[in-house]
Amino acid sequence: MKLIHWASILVSLTASATALPKTDVVTYDGYKVLRVNTNRHPSVVKEKLSRISYEQWNYDVYKHIDILISPDQIAPFEALNLEYKVMHNDLGDSIGKESTPKSSRRRQTGDLAWYDSYHDYDDHIQYFKDLQLSFPNNSELISAGTSYEGRDIYGLHLWGASGPGKPAVLYHGNVHAREWITSPVVEYISLQLITGYNNGDNLTRSFVDNYDFYILPIVNPDGFVYSQTTNRLWRKTRQPPPPSANQSCFGRDINRNWEFQWGSNPLGASTDPCSETYMGEEPSDTPENLALDKLVRQLRDGAGIKLYIDWHSYGQYILSPYGYKETLYAPELGKWTKAASILSETIRDSSDARTTFTFGPSGAVLYPTVGAAPDHVYSIGGAEFSYTIELRDTGTFGFVIPPDQIRPSAEEQWEGQKALLGLLDEEFFDGIGPA
Numbered sequence: 100m101k102l103i104h105w106a107s108i109l110v111s112l113t114a115s116a117t118a119l120p121k122t123d124v125v126t127y128d129g130y131k132v133l134r135v136n137t138n139r140h141p142s143v144v145k146e147k148l149s150r151i152s153y154e155q156w157n158y159d160v161y162k163h164i165d166i167l168i169s170p171d172q173i174a175p176f177e178a179l180n181l182e183y184k185v186m187h188n189d190l191g192d193s194i195g196k197e198s199t200p201k202s203s204r205r206r207q208t209g210d211l212a213w214y215d216s217y218h219d220y221d222d223h224i225q226y227f228k229d230l231q232l233s234f235p236n237n238s239e240l241i242s243a244g245t246s247y248e249g250r251d252i253y254g255l256h257l258w259g260a261s262g263p264g265k266p267a268v269l270y271h272g273n274v275h276a277r278e279w280i281t282s283p284v285v286e287y288i289s290l291q292l293i294t295g296y297n298n299g300d301n302l303t304r305s306f307v308d309n310y311d312f313y314i315l316p317i318v319n320p321d322g323f324v325y326s327q328t329t330n331r332l333w334r335k336t337r338q339p340p341p342p343s344a345n346q347s348c349f350g351r352d353i354n355r356n357w358e359f360q361w362g363s364n365p366l367g368a369s370t371d372p373c374s375e376t377y378m379g380e381e382p383s384d385t386p387e388n389l390a391l392d393k394l395v396r397q398l399r400d401g402a403g404i405k406l407y408i409d410w411h412s413y414g415q416y417i418l419s420p421y422g423y424k425e426t427l428y429a430p431e432l433g434k435w436t437k438a439a440s441i442l443s444e445t446i447r448d449s450s451d452a453r454t455t456f457t458f459g460p461s462g463a464v465l466y467p468t469v470g471a472a473p474d475h476v477y478s479i480g481g482a483e484f485s486y487t488i489e490l491r492d493t494g495t496f497g498f499v500i501p502p503d504q505i506r507p508s509a510e511e512q513w514e515g516q517k518a519l520l521g522l523l524d525e526e527f528f529d530g531i532g533p534a
Contacts (some may be wrong), residue, residue, distance in 0.1 A: 123329075124328070124329050124330075125329060125330040125331070125332075126191055127167075127190040127191040127194060127331065127332070128189065128191030128192075129169070129170035129189060129191065130167060130168065130169055130170065130187075130189070130190040130191060131167070131168055131173060131185065131187060131188060131189070131190065132156065132165065132166070132167050132185075132186040132187040132190055132497060132499075133165070133166050133168065133176070133183045133184070133185060133186060134163050134164075134165050134183060134184050134185075134186055134494050135148070135163060135164045135165075135166060135181050135182070135183045136162070136163055136181070136182040136183060136184075137160060137161065137162060137163055137164060138182070139161060139162065141160040141161060141164065144164060144181060145160075145164070147179045147181060148164070148166065148179070148181075150175065150179065151168065151172045151175045151176050151179070152168070152169070152172055153166040153167060153168045153172065153176075154166065154167040154168075154332075156497050156498065157414065157494070157497075158465065158466045159414065159465055159466065163494070165186065165494055165497060167190065167332075186494060186495060186496065186497055187496070187497075187499065190499065193496070193499050193501075194331045194499055196501065197217065197499055197500075197501060197502060198217065208226075208229045208230055208232075208233045208290070209233075209290070209294055211506065213226065213283075213286075214283055214287060214505045214506040214509055215502060215503075215505065215506065216502045216505075217279050217283070217502060217505070218283075219324075219327055220250070220317065220320055220323060220324050220327070223282060223286070223316060223317060224251070224253055226286060227240065227253060227254070227255055227286070227289075227316070228240065230255060230286075230289055230290060230293055231255060233293055233294075233297070234257065234293045234296070234297065237257060237258050237259065237260075237296070237307070238255055238256060238257045238258070238293070239255075239256050240253065240254075240255060240256075241253070241254050241255065241256050241313070242254070243315060243318075243390040243391055243393070243394045244386060244387075244389070244390025244391075244393070245386060245390070246319070246320050246321045246336070246337075246386060246387050247321055247336060247337060247338040247385070247386050247387070248320075248321045248337060250320035250321060250324070251320065252315060252317070252318055252320060252387060252390055252391070253315070253317075254313060254314050254315035254316070255289055255312070255313075255314045256311065256312070256313050256314075257289075257292060257293065257307055257311065257312040257314070258307065258311045258312075259296075259304070259307040259308030259309070260304075260308055261308065263311055264311065264401070264402055265308075265309060265310050265311045265402055266309075266310055266311070266402045266403050266404065266405040267310065267311050267312075267313055267398040267401070267402065267403065267404045267405060267406075268310045268311070268312045268313070268404075268405055268406045268407075268520070269313045269314075269315075269394075269395070269398065269404055269406070269407045269408070269476070269482075270285050270288070270312075270313070270314045270315065270316075270407075270408050270410065271315055271318045271391070271407075271408070271409050271410060271472065272284070272285035272286075272315065272316040272317060272318065272410045273316065273317040273318060273319055273320075273322075273323050273410075274318055274319055274353050274354050274409060274410070274411060274472070275319065275322070275334045275335075275352075275353075275354065275411060276319050276322030276323045276325060276326040276333045276334055276335070277326050277331065277332050277333055277334055277498045278410075278411055278412040278413075278490075278498060279323075279326070279500075280412050280413075280490050280491065280500050280504070280505060280508055281316075281410040281411060281412060281490060282316040282317055282323075283505050283509055284410060284490060284505075284508055284509045284512050285314060285315075285316040285410055286316055286509075287506075287509035287510070287512070287513060288314070288509070288512065288513055288516055289312075289314050289316075291303070291513050292306065292307055292312060302517065302521070306517075306520045306521075309524075310405055310406075310520070310523075311402070313394070313398065315391075318353065318387060318391060319335075319336055319353055319387060321336055321337040321338075321387075322334065322335055322336050322337055322350065325337055331499065332498065333350075334350075334352070334375050335349070335350025335351055335352050335353075335375065335377065336349075336350045336351050336352075336353060336385055336387055337349055337350055338350060338351055338385055338386075340372040341372060341380055344372040344373075345372065345373055347373075348371075348372040348373035348377075350377065351372075351377050351378070351379040351384070351385050352368070352375065352376045352377055352378060353385060353387050353388050353391075353472075354409070354411075354468065354470075354471050354472055355367070355368035355369075355376050355377070355378035355379070355468065355469060355470040355471065356378055356379045356382065356383060356384065356385050356388040356470050357382065357383070357388060357392065357470045357471060357472055357474070357475035357479075358382040358383055358392065358470070358475060358479060359423075359470070359474050359475035359478045359479050360423040360424075360469050360470065360474060360475075360478075361378065361381075361382040361469060361470035362378060362469060362470065363423055363424075363469050364423050364424060364467050364469045366466075366467045367422065367423055367462075367466075367467035367468045367469030367470075367471075368468070368469045368470055378469070378470050382470065391472075392475070392479075395407075395475070395476055395479070395480040396479070396480065398480070399479075399480045399481045403481060403483075404476065404480050404481060404482040404483070405482070405483050405484065405523050406482065406483070406484045406485075406486075406519070406520070406523055407472075407473065407476040407477070407480065407482040407484070407485045407486070408486050408487075408488055409471075409472045409473055409476075409486070409487045409488070410487075410488055410490065411487055411488065411489045411490065412489060412490040412491065412498065412500065413489060413490060413491060413492055413493070413494070413496075413497050413498060413500070414457075414465075414489040414493060415454065415455060415456045415457065415489060415490070415491060415492065415493050416456060416457050416458065416464065416465060416487070416488070416489040417439040417442055417443055417456050417457070417458040417486055417487075417488055417489075418458070418459070418460070418461035418464060418465060418473065418486060418487040418488075418489070419432065419435040419436070419439065419458075419459070419460055419461065419473065419484075419485065419486055420435075420460065420461065420473050420474045420477045420478070420485055421460060421461065421462055421474055422460075422461035422462045422465075422467060422468035422469070422471045422473065422474050422487075423462060423467060423468065423469045423470075423471070423474055424462055424467070425462040425463045425467060426462075426463070427462070428460055428463075429460075429477070431477075431483070431484075432460060433527065433528060434484075434527040434528070435484060435485075435486070436458065436459060437527050437528075438484065438519060438522050438527070439458035439459070439486070440458060441518055441519070441522060442456070442458075442515045442518055442519045443455070443456040443457075443458050443515075445514055445515050445517075445518040446511045446512070446514060446515040449510070449511045449514035449515070450507065450510070450511055452507060452511070454491065454511055456488075461473065461474075461487060471487075472487075473485040473486060473487050483523070484519075484523060488512075490508055490512070491504055491508045492504070
């Protein structure tokens with residue numbers, strides 16, 4: 100199956116005549132990020148926190164609530180006498196340390212120094228162009244479409260010795276703009292697939308020969324760029340709000356905008372355009388989601404989708420459908436859970452860090468999500484395996500994870516993917532064995 104080729108859809112960024120008015124850069128100097136212990140009584144702690152202004156970073160609050168507070172809320176927070184630890188004593192300082200000056204120095208494709216720092220959108224595009232040039236006979240640059248502001252939702256399509264047309268493995272990175280760690284992790288997996296194949300590694304060759312890989316590292320490019328230039332903690336797209344809404348509330352949450360079970364559970368998304376989980380006015384009313392869904396349906400109607408992964412941060416979870424209803428379990432949950440347990444164990448055993456991932460059905464393990472990608476790509480796209488993977492960490496740094504965490508996070512995920520990709524055609528429960 101052929102997607103739209105890179106050259107045919109490149110749109111100049113000057114096409115953002117629809118671009119939003121320039122806004123002042125949001126500073127987080129003096130802001131603190133705190134992990135508040137709930138002692139398994141989150142409602143009591145939330146009642147106390149209601150007396151101050153804060154932004155909540157996590158939603159699995161049984162043990163703790165991670166909050167961002169401004170300098171003027173520090174004293175009122177201290178007066179609440181809650182038990183807490185500091186994640187970021189000065190978030191502005193942490194963001195400054197996370198950023199590095201833009202370098203125009205071209206690296207060799209296999210230079211792992213790429214994974215020692217974060218990069219801007221244009222550099223990410225160039226990196227994928229370089230990767231494609233290192234695998235010219237078995238890859239193509241693709242685009243699912245363009246964002247609201249006209250940026251490419253670009254990617255790589257990789258295939259093996261017998262040519263394209265095998266069942267698809269589909270990866271989405273940077274769905275939420277502030278989750279910067281996801282893009283380099285997806286890129287590192289791409290690099291390992293290409294270099295392993297080129298170097299004759301039998302295991303890697305078996306993956307690329309058996310599946311077509313569709314790898315899109317930044318599916319929310321407008322939000323990603325905005326998080327780098329204006330507001331580091333931006334999550335959504337940059338689409339303007341509906342005419343009847345508060346006109347300062349930009350963006351939709353792509354991961355609440357998919358068609359399947361859109362809006363079916365009021366706990367799983369918001370109808371408020373100012374909310375971080377705003378689901379839009381109707382399914383796929385974002386150009387980003389519309390483009391991604393078109394690709395999903397094309398792959399479904401071709402050789403099918405073997406594996407889908409929606410990459411996120413943070414929390415260290417491996418989550419399968421369903422997200423929209425906590426008590427509903429898919430027939431495939433057994434094999435998904437078995438595969439996730441092996442994936443989690445492999446990641447844990449891959450390094451001295453012993454990074455541990457919790458796994459299970461999304462709605463039950465974490466929280467309800469409606470209009471979410473894994474549910475849709477399984478139910479509408481027919482994916483045999485469908486996951487959200489929430490990357491490092493579990494709350495030491497949260498969304499603003501230092502650059503020195505990029506490479507170890509990427510390396511452990513590659514080890515995990517090798518295990519998972521090797522399981523995709525296994526029959527987990529054949530009815531044979533001890534009772």
